Amino acid sequence: MKIFNVFPETIFSIGPVHITDTVITTWLVMIAIITISYFATRKLSVKPSFFQEIIEAVFEAIEVTIKDILPVEPWLVIPVLGTLWILIGFSNLAGLIPGLKTPTADLNTTFAFALISFSMTHVIGIATQGLKGYLMHYKEPTWLLLPFHLIAEVTRTIALAVRLFGNMLSGDMITIILLGIVGLLVPVPFSLLHIIIALIQAYIFGVLTLVFIAGGIRTKS
Amino acid sequence: MDAKTVVISVSIIAAAFAMAIGGYGPARALGKALTEALDAIARQPEASDRIMRALFVGMALIESIAIYAFVIALIILFANPLIGYILK
Numbered sequence: 513m514k515i516f517n518v519f520p521e522t523i524f525s526i527g528p529v530h531i532t533d534t535v536i537t538t539w540l541v542m543i544a545i546i547t548i549s550y551f552a553t554r555k556l557s558v559k560p561s562f563f564q565e566i567i568e569a570v571f572e573a574i575e576v577t578i579k580d581i582l583p584v585e586p587w588l589v590i591p592v593l594g595t596l597w598i599l600i601g602f603s604n605l606a607g608l609i610p611g612l613k614t615p616t617a618d619l620n621t622t623f624a625f626a627l628i629s630f631s632m633t634h635v636i637g638i639a640t641q642g643l644k645g646y647l648m649h650y651k652e653p654t655w656l657l658l659p660f661h662l663i664a665e666v667t668r669t670i671a672l673a674v675r676l677f678g679n680m681l682s683g684d685m686i687t688i689i690l691l692g693i694v695g696l697l698v699p700v701p702f703s704l705l706h707i708i709i710a711l712i713q714a715y716i717f718g719v720l721t722l723v724f725i726a727g728g729i730r731t732k733s
Numbered sequence: 734m735d736a737k738t739v740v741i742s743v744s745i746i747a748a749a750f751a752m753a754i755g756g757y758g759p760a761r762a763l764g765k766a767l768t769e770a771l772d773a774i775a776r777q778p779e780a781s782d783r784i785m786r787a788l789f790v791g792m793a794l795i796e797s798i799a800i801y802a803f804v805i806a807l808i809i810l811f812a813n814p815l816i817g818y819i820l821k
Contacts, residue, residue, distance in 0.1 A: 519811075580786075671797055678800030681807075716793040723790065 518684045520618045534618040541602045541615065570598075581722045583729055584640050589722070592632060597718040600625060600676070604710030607684055608703060617680040619673065626673035629721040630665075637728035649730050672720060679713045736819050744813055748806040755802020762795045 520532040552567045560568060574594045578586045600616065607614030615621045637646040650661045683706040690699040770788040774781045 674804055675793065675797040675800055678797075678804050682800070682803055712789065713793075716789060719786070719790055720793065 518613075518617060518681060518688055520613070520620075532618065532620075533613050534615045534621055537606055537612050538603060538615040538621065540612070541599065541606050545598060545602055577719070578722060581719070582726055588636055588639065589632070589725060592628075593718055593721060596625065596628060596721070597714060600717055601711060601714035604680060604714055605707065607680070608707065614680050614684055616676055617684050619677045622673040622677040622680075625676065625717065626669045629672060629717070629724070630669045632721065633724045633728050636725050640729055645730070646728065649728055652730070668720075668724065672717065676713055676717055679709055683709055737816070740813070740815050740819050744809050744815070748809040751802050751806045751809065755805075756799050759795050759799040762798075763792060766791055766795060 520534045522530040522532050523536060524531050552563065555561070556564065571594070574597060575586065575590060578590055578593065582589060603615040603621070606612050607617065616625075634646070637649070640646075650658055683702075686702050687699045687706070690702060766788060770784055773784050777784075
């Protein structure tokens, strides 16, 4: 019996760079998203078709959520954050297709996402209020808390990566362990639970990024 | 028992305890958060959108503590640094 492995395996190497199967799955997910977006934006009409309606609903949900939380112009973050959201959602669900490995059950992938979120926080903060204005938010409420601000910058990025990684890996491991000890259909309810967790974790990743961005912007109230 | 057996058996017990204790606290906290949120929604149904969003974010933050325990248990079981130290 083939022992299924939840951890990434190296498929081939280009020089010092190892291409694991999670990377290949991420490429497949990217191709899928690009194809869907391409065909979704071909025949746009004012009287939308069923397909266009679904895409519009997804987009509107993203826009409304960002508008609710962010105190500045939402179009600054919608392109990047919306893409990140959709990519994480698709990657989380990719593991349900037989033969594919969940890309986000690999700490490297989630760390890349967390680094995108980390740099977005600073870029948006500087873009909206200038470098000096952005650095000023570190001294709130007092200068004494500056070290804690700096520690929080690092720890929350690590926490973001580890949270997504741990959730996805635990979902995969539950399925595989159950498949090892009991029959074929027993893991199905757990897979259904895994779908919910996958979508919620994608949502939470985006919302936490939003909250961090909003925390870096001082509202003039 | 040689040193390797001791390290392996202690690792297994430690991983089990890490999950047990690391799951207990967050489970209590999640239950409390959910109860309070439902209480608040029952009192003010019109604010349910904002309450649900805060609940999701808060639950994610609480849950990540359990996830840290899970990651530590995984490290103990699959990538234990002490076993390599013993075998050397």
